Amino acid sequence: MNQVLARWNSLDPETAATTVLPCCGSTAWAAQLAAARPIEDAATLLDRSSAIWLALPRSDWMEAFNSHPRIGETKPQTHATAQSLQSSTHEQATAAAADAAIKLHLRAANLRYEQRFGRIFLICASGKTATEILAIL
Numbered sequence: 001m002n003q004v005l006a007r008w009n010s011l012d013p014e015t016a017a018t019t020v021l022p023c024c025g026s027t028a029w030a031a032q033l034a035a036a037r038p039i040e041d042a043a044t045l046l047d048r049s050s051a052i053w054l055a056l057p058r059s060d061w062m063e064a065f066n067s068h069p070r071i072g073e074t075k076p077q078t079h080a081t082a083q084s085l086q087s088s089t090h091e092q093a094t095a096a097a098a099d100a101a102i103k104l105h106l107r108a109a110n111l112r113y114e115q116r117f118g119r120i121f122l123i124c125a126s127g128k129t130a131t132e133i134l135a136i137l
Contacts, residue, residue: 005041024064071137
């Protein structure tokens with residue numbers, strides 16, 4: 001077992017849940033994953049995480065989705081941990097450098113996506129320009 005997983009396994013349930021919350025944004029997912037400990041290895045962690053995620057109701061999925069800022073924005077629609085916001089800012093750094101016109105197009109495209117699908121658009125934005133993200137969106 002790696003040291004990070006061993007340390008996480010040793011935490012009390014509330015601290016363990018708080019520690020993994022930035023990974024997903026769903027408090028139910030974080031609490032259930034913390035309750036599923038001890039977890040022996042990374043493969044088991046991913047399996048349990050996926051099983052918990054897939055069993056969650058839509059409301060918990062929406063909580064997780066809404067904890068992320070929209071592409072081109074810095075604030076989430078609801079709660080987010082400081083660590084999650086820092087990761088998002090880093091991930092969106094390339095897109096954040098876009099000019100004002102592209103940012104306006106991103107905002108409009110985000111809103112159209114939300115109207116169509118009922119949730120925010122999520123993407124791994126690392127290294128992608130705003131124009132690339134806009135084309136994907």
